Amino acid sequence: MDEVNTAANTNHVPSSNFAKEVEAMPGGADIAKCIQCGMCTASCMVASTTDKYRPRKLIQMILLGLREEVLSSDLPWLCMTCRMCEERCQENVNLAEIFHAVREIAAREGYIPPAFKNAIDVVLKDGWMLEDAYSDFIEDDRDDLGLDTDLSWNKKFVAKLKKKYFKGVFIK
Amino acid sequence: MKEFALYAGCTTPVRLPAYEASVTKVLEKFGVKLIPMKDVNCCGAQYIESVSYNAFAAMSGRILALAESMGRDILAICGACSGSLKIVKHELDNNEKLRAEVNSLLEDEGLKYTGTVEVKHLLQVFREDIGYDAIKAAIVKPYNGVRLAAHYGCHVLRPPDIVHVDDPENPTIIDRIVEIAGGVAVDYTGKTRCCGGPMLGIDEEVAGKIGTDKIDNIRAANVDGIITACGFCDIQLTQVQFGNEAEGKERIPVLQLTQYLGVALGIDAEVLGISLNKISPAHILATQ
Ligand code: SF4
Ligand code: SF4
Ligand code: SF4
Numbered sequence: 001m002d003e004v005n006t007a008a009n010t011n012h013v014p015s016s017n018f019a020k021e022v023e024a025m026p027g028g029a030d031i032a033k034c035i036q037c038g039m040c041t042a043s044c045m046v047a048s049t050t051d052k053y054r055p056r057k058l059i060q061m062i063l064l065g066l067r068e069e070v071l072s073s074d075l076p077w078l079c080m081t082c083r084m085c086e087e088r089c090q091e092n093v094n095l096a097e098i099f100h101a102v103r104e105i106a107a108r109e110g111y112i113p114p115a116f117k118n119a120i121d122v123v124l125k126d127g128w129m130l131e132d133a134y135s136d137f138i139e140d141d142r143d144d145l146g147l148d149t150d151l152s153w154n155k156k157f158v159a160k161l162k163k164k165y166f167k168g169v170f171i172k
Numbered sequence: 173m174k175e176f177a178l179y180a181g182c183t184t185p186v187r188l189p190a191y192e193a194s195v196t197k198v199l200e201k202f203g204v205k206l207i208p209m210k211d212v213n214c215c216g217a218q219y220i221e222s223v224s225y226n227a228f229a230a231m232s233g234r235i236l237a238l239a240e241s242m243g244r245d246i247l248a249i250c251g252a253c254s255g256s257l258k259i260v261k262h263e264l265d266n267n268e269k270l271r272a273e274v275n276s277l278l279e280d281e282g283l284k285y286t287g288t289v290e291v292k293h294l295l296q297v298f299r300e301d302i303g304y305d306a307i308k309a310a311i312v313k314p315y316n317g318v319r320l321a322a323h324y325g326c327h328v329l330r331p332p333d334i335v336h337v338d339d340p341e342n343p344t345i346i347d348r349i350v351e352i353a354g355g356v357a358v359d360y361t362g363k364t365r366c367c368g369g370p371m372l373g374i375d376e377e378v379a380g381k382i383g384t385d386k387i388d389n390i391r392a393a394n395v396d397g398i399i400t401a402c403g404f405c406d407i408q409l410t411q412v413q414f415g416n417e418a419e420g421k422e423r424i425p426v427l428q429l430t431q432y433l434g435v436a437l438g439i440d441a442e443v444l445g446i447s448l449n450k451i452s453p454a455h456i457l458a459t460q
Pocket of ligand 3: 250
């Protein structure tokens, strides 16, 4: 993840095959509508909290075809998908979905932040997120509140999905 | 009696069981019965959603199909789950190819998605199924002027054309219920901004800063408490007040909407799990 390719060793395609690749993904269709006004960055809490993330700039990098730089960076994963920017964007660009599409491409090529990879491994093994966190102590709380202590999560279905969608890709 | 299939999600049952209990008890008061869903899987929000659109559709799709087999609409109480289920429902209703693929995965379990169930977030049930008049009529222990800030939750409100919960720029459901129960709904800067919760997986420091910024804005409005309608938000807004950045500052109690309302309906605080809240809301309850 940390290795970011520089402009020097990457061949940029101005018409951007990368933008077309994203456009063809589910959720990616609207990227070409962006007019680079910057309203998304202005409304983004992540951008106002850290210098490392600017949604307008990330869209621009995709439009320009900076494929390797985008896919090998943390940038597409820094969106909280809060959709505040989408609420404000006058061109109806759905940034959160575009960034999901980019993540899917990145993941296929092996770029996936460790925290995401771990969470995905857990979900595909247990069927849900918090099996390890569900302690006897919490079971007692549930019991006291009159709630069922048997959460009965289904594990079989995720095993099936793992085989179908994640085989040999990036989840071992 | 109206009945819903309750999809409680991953987070709430483990990290915030009081929310699940208070939702159940409060809705019961209004004649809404919840049937907890069994044999479900995670909705796929955020993590699976990030890496496989089809696997995400299958995970939420299976939950929708299970509700169909129960013949009940779904109630979701966390923003992330209600958002996922609604988005996937929208996709499956409009994308035949995806629907066929999901159904092929469900076939051997005897499940099928046909699109007959609705997904509602808790706030919709209050507004659409119960109604403000009925809530008003049921208040027996009103609060007296307690000042409260509503936090709605991004995925509860957005994208508005799919989730259909409230006005995304100026939401009012929580605020109205706060006032009906005798509290004062207080506006604050950045009311519809994110709590920072989804950032926890990738950058904890930034997540903490975003949450702290939210708390600081709320504090500036001089409130007695925060009211939430998303388990994930509730946990994040509580957690950030125990972090380094919050040192030396007085903590603002976070109450789930159903805990706040439940007390005004005359339900015992213990039944609503209020003693499990990490920041004691005693001074809010004392205004009754
Ligand atoms: S607000 Fe919309 S049009 Fe403007 S830069 Fe962002 S994505 Fe592009
Ligand atoms: S959806 Fe992503 S880019 Fe848009 S405002 Fe939220 S965090 Fe920023
Ligand atoms: S406010 Fe935060 S935790 Fe709640 S739904 Fe939105 S992103 Fe998720």
